[in-house]
Amino acid sequence: MLLLSLIALTSNFCWWGFFVVTGIKVLFYPFDLIISTTCFAAVWFRRYFTIQRKTDKLVDQLKRANKTKDDFLANTSHELRNPLHSILNLSEGILEREKRSLNEKSVADLKIVLSVGRRMSFMLNDLLDAMSLKENTPRLMLQHLSIHTIANGVLEMFRFMVEGKPIRLNNQIPENIPNVLADESRVIQILFNLVHNAVKFTREGEISLEAYVKDDRVYIAIRDTGIGMDKDALKRVFDPYEQVRSEETMVEGGFGLGLSISQKLVELHGGILTVRSTPGQGSVFTFSLQISKQTGLADDNHLLVQSDRENELAAATLSKPTISPVAYRPRILVVDDEPVNLKVIASILANEAYEVKTVISGEEAIAVLDTKEWDLVVADVMMPKMSGYELTKNIRQRFTLTELPILLITARSRPEDIENGFRAGANDYLTKPVNLLELRARIKALTEAKQSIRDQLRMEGAWLQAQIQPHFLFNTLNAILALSEIDIKRMQKLLEVFADFLKNKFTFTNLDELAPIEIELSTVQSYLYIEKERFAQRLNVRWEVEDCKALMIPLFTIQPLVENAVKHGLNRSSGGEITIKIKNEDTYVKVTVTDNGVGMDENIVQHLLTERPSARSGIGLRNTDMRLKRHYGKGLHIESKLGVGTSVSFLVQKQMVQADV
Template identity: 50%
Template sequence: MFNFQYVKIKKLLFVFIILLMLTGIRMIWIAYQMGPDQPTAHQGVLDLRNYELSENQTLILGGEWDFFPEVLWVPQSEELSQDRRMLVQVPKKENEDVPYPFGTYRLKILLPPDIERVYGIRVQSSEMVSKLFINGRQIVDTGQATHQGQVLPYTALFSADQEDIDIVLQVSNFQSLSTVGIEKSIKFGFADSVINEQKFDEALQVIVAVVLVLHGFGTVYIYFFFKSKKDVSYFTAVLFCMTLATLVEDSKVLLQWLPLNYEWFMRLIKLSYLGVAFFLLQFVKEFLSVDKKDKVVKGTAIFYGVYALVVLIMPLQSNMLVLIFLSFLVLYIVIFVSLLVFSPGFHEKGEVPWLVFSSLCMLSSATWGLIKTYVWPTLPYYPFDIILSFFGVAAFWFKCFFMTTTRVEELVTELKKADKAKDDFLANSSHELRNPLNAIINIAQTVLDSDKASLGQENKKNLELLITVSRRMSFMLNDLLDVTRLKENGMRIQPKSVKVQAVTVGVIDMLKFLMEGKPIQMVSDISDSFPPVWADKDRLVQILFNLLHNAVKYTNEGTIVVQARMENEMAVIHVKDSGIGIDEEMQKKVFDPYERGDLNSLDIGGGLGLGLSICQQLVALHGGTIAVHSVPHQGSDFYFTLPFAENSIEEQVKEEGISELCLADERKDDRVSSSNIQPITGEKARILAVDDDPINLKVLSSVLSSRQYEVMTAMSGKEALSLLDQLEYDLVITDVMMPNMSGYELTENIRKRYSILELPILLLTARSQPEDVATGFAAGANDYVMKPLNALELKARTQALIDFKLAIGDRLRMEAALLQAQIQPHFLFNALNTIASLSTIDTSRMVSLLEHFGQYLRASFDLKNLQKFVPLENELQLLRSYLYIEKERFGDRLQIHWEVDQQLKVEIPPLSIQPLVENAVKHGVLQRARGGTVRIKIVDYVAYTEISIKDDGVGMSEKRVEQVLGRQNDLARGIGLFNTNRRLQQLYGEGLQIRSVVNEGTEVCFTIPRK
């Protein structure tokens, strides 16, 4: 009870504050327009001798005027008799002192001395015909006293060259039952002030009319384009009538464009206000939809209808009817506001207060209109109540629109969630049902195959039916899973060149079990010369399977044929049947999910209606379209398009297949037993853990921290890539779901620098769906671990991948050492022949050559070559021995230029320089008859050491460079470069840089980063 009273008081307080605010604004406007206290006339005289009239001010000529009833006096005639003189109040609506149809008003204005100006006088009353005389001179004549005159207000300008102004105003009113009392104020002032005030008032009315018209356009748009209810049309009518009423009141702007006589002018005013009240009533009725108010609404509507007839039929009406009409208008607005304010949803609906505000503005405008008409006729025109009222209505509609839009968005979100929940439920149910369903099929098939002799005919049929139904159900489950994946855009195709003929025959064989018991023949009518298409073979099988399955399902007898043709450089594949056909209405929605044809003609249930929808989406993934042409009771023709496979693409596919086989064989040969492999140097294996959650990083560090591992952490993919530039790592463990750069993207970026053999990657994922796992492996991951992490599993997979990486690294080093140790026989023979020849020519050179030859052999078989790094001096010692031997052999044909800092201390991978120099000697300078020069340059920079081997030999083409680094040549040549390049990439992320020009020479360089 207390809460109800509190809410009630709160509502009343809201109404009181709004009304107080509206009244306060109006009073400020009145004070501004009317100015300070103005003098009034007494005994027919207005004394302005001691009053300073400002340039922007107008005076109301109010007070006591002389009035001579039933006399139309002209100043040039004899003076009026004072016996007939009356003093009347001007302005005044109902003046009992002037119950006459015509008469003469007179006012004398006393001006300050020595002021000669142009003055203006504005007469706003338009119900009477009048003549205006100033100082005996006629200024305005609006018509004859006994005839109809104009109904427009008018402004007269005149100059005064004397100290008083004599105003004589003849008035008459034979058009209505009212008297000739002056109802509206007469304004006086300097000419500019009077004219500016007139223009200002007219501009205000036009502005209000424009605002109303703009609102009207908006409501008309809403009504016609959004098919709104009747309340919008009623409100549009309210706006139209209110615009009309605004333009015919006060300054009567409309009459300047549309001249009307007095009678029709009065009818227009009353009908416009009548329309406002009537259509506002209908709007309230439609908006509130309260049945118990219908009698009141109908009664009021009848009253308005009768009043409209009175206005149209009778020449002029009494003011009493106008008063009753306006009273009903105000009363109904009050009722409307009360219903809104005290309605239960006032504080529950955010849009209702705007409508209450609008209603209160209309209430204020109507109330002050009554006050101006019957109590205070000198009030200035006030436009803001009407403007605020309709702005409130606009705010109400906008609020309704935005609330509706928000609600629709919420409903859409809820529907999407419900749809997603439904899809997840179907997918989960499908997963759960597949295993028991497969068990049913397998057990039934086993019983049917093993006990066929002992089973009766009826039991055999039942088992066959059980297997058939189970297989149908299996198809339904597969369709549900496919629909879910397609909705989530989780289905990816892997197109390649596919022979449609072979796929079609295979699908027909798969569907033979469905035709048992039906006189149906399935035929493939595709020419053997039909070119292959560019499609995912598995998805093409699924498309044809669904279409043929659908054809079998809706065909009781006849033929099903698969045909193919070429059209617009696309393959068009048809699946035609002689079944029950599809009507035109069903053809429009046959590819929609869960749409099924006529099930009455089917012996077994028609499925879920997903097969054709899946076909449409799968065809779209291939860039094609699918359609149907069907005639009921004659059959259907489903046809879809696929792109053709180009010859170049087909050849590329074959080459890629051969390449993949070679790569697989190569990897197979590279496998090395890696049980308990540890770094030869005894260093810890370095792991890079990447996760945006510091807690997860802490867990990983805790689990993997031991004497075997050194764990480095990064909280983003960008940071991880930066760390990979600084240090060498043996394993990367990364979370899949990370902001900005996902684990998949990080894996792809790492694979641009390191192969799957050189740096293993272990993914941490919360999902084990096949598509998620496949995505990880496609990005280049070596393995994955499910969250939440199991410490034993994580350690086992980590150790396995590190062992794998170390084994690959050891193999590369062993390969380099083995290549170096396998000294070619012709090199030995040539060296020995050189030694033998020197024994007879120069024994000292022979001894020196023997020493270098021995050093070369010792360095080639040194176990240090199996280490990860060796001092630069060791590599240079081997290189000097090799070059000394070759120099003795070839003499001046081989020139060596050294640019090496002897004080440089740096460690490099073993056998990383000598193979490059040997390649420059054998395949570079010695290929020329004149020989050439090999330049060995080692420069130490701040961040790295650069090693460069340059020769001026025969050079290589770009294609040859790619073959050398890609190991696409024979093993006898270039394997040293290939091995060195792979080891450098594994260690530093960057391999050899080769710049070569045919017949000009080759430069091979690489960098060793500073530790």
């Protein structure tokens, strides 16, 4: 075909040349040129279709290879997660269990193993997210969200990561910025990836989140003072598996999927993720979200998103038989800045045996904590001003894990988020959307655990109240018997004091209630009178009590300290001196019991209130410490020195006393 076309083309040029040279003018039709062009076109089209078939075949092969690669990465990620988590769990277990016996280098090596393992886990999660976004478009659960609240919670997640580093995390998003219409979990994921990228490439300086409104959209900017990027890096920054070269940054990266994932999630919300950067000065990533048209407090769209689930919850709640009133209803404090979420949880627990109180901020929750004793706090993580993490850490300054359980609820389910919650001091963690049965089961488990602790404390208090040990009774009765033969008046006085002491011991059944300090001091005076009759001149008591008659304190908080000083502080042969000092300051009253007895070494003092008490050591100090912490946030302060003596003190804040009263 090609040869024929060449012959036809040659023939055409030959005849054309002949006619030009000879000057003969003859009308002719260029059939040979037409045949030549047709033959050439046929050759070209055949080659085109051949190449096209090969190209299509190659494209299919590449698609299959790419699909095989994606399947391999997804399957590998799933298969690696279990052994990786086993390695992490075993390493953490060894580190916690053998930390004291291992040398410093071994401990440091184990910490490196954990750090590398957690980085691998983060990379695997990115791979799974990328595969999920590539295979299908996830359905967005659109809600009316406060971007300030979400940003506050995301930054709180990274505070543990930047501890000890010269990096400041600032949320500069105005609190009055309009709400946005978006998927909460996806927005958190976008911000998490962008902030994580900023932390990763910022050695020192500041990472700030900003926002502004333009054209019915809220623009959120993540600004850092990191290493920045050049023009070439900016062109490929959002490409999957793209990373800045390590020789340029000296920073180890992951798979380079975080920014690509964020870009796709932003596009799903109808926005665009952009970046501006200057090498050596930092980068600014900006994306936009649609402004919510809702103006009222009620979150209609959020209700629509949850309508099916709420109907299911309501049906289950209505079909459940009403529980009859009980003597004690556990008190639950629910904290969430979203009124609809508060209504949902309140409706779930409406027919349960709980007393539920709802508040809309962490600050309000802190204020409500002082009004009564609570059995459980259920808090959302993403809240403005004070996040769930901050609220948890604030509560843990006053209450231990057993004294006030905390259940955190959030849209994030990554292991890093759950770890941050537990490190802040949470007892349990739930992810949205919350399952009805799971929520009820976890609340029941936590409130029952608190009730068990309360019962245990009451039993310990009752034991403390009845802790008139046989030898104390025996010695007191012996003293009364001895005095009956030598001094009837002293015997009668001792009997009266002993009767007052027993009356004070058994009059009150609730040790958590507050009573005038005069009643407590009366019990202490009765106890010391009895002991002075036994020790005679060997026990000297000094009273330094300032005017504080209006002060109310928990029952039996001073008497156990004095009893402990007599039993364990004084030398049995030579006796000693006990000083009871009550100092009235402007904002607090300080109560101190001091003895000049045998004292204790530092190791015993450090573990006296933290270790589980033995039958021999008794429970007076530990019980008193726990009850003081529940009321005032701080317990006993103990100072002691071997051969010098011991001082035990506690503070009573006057404003807290007034609130309790």
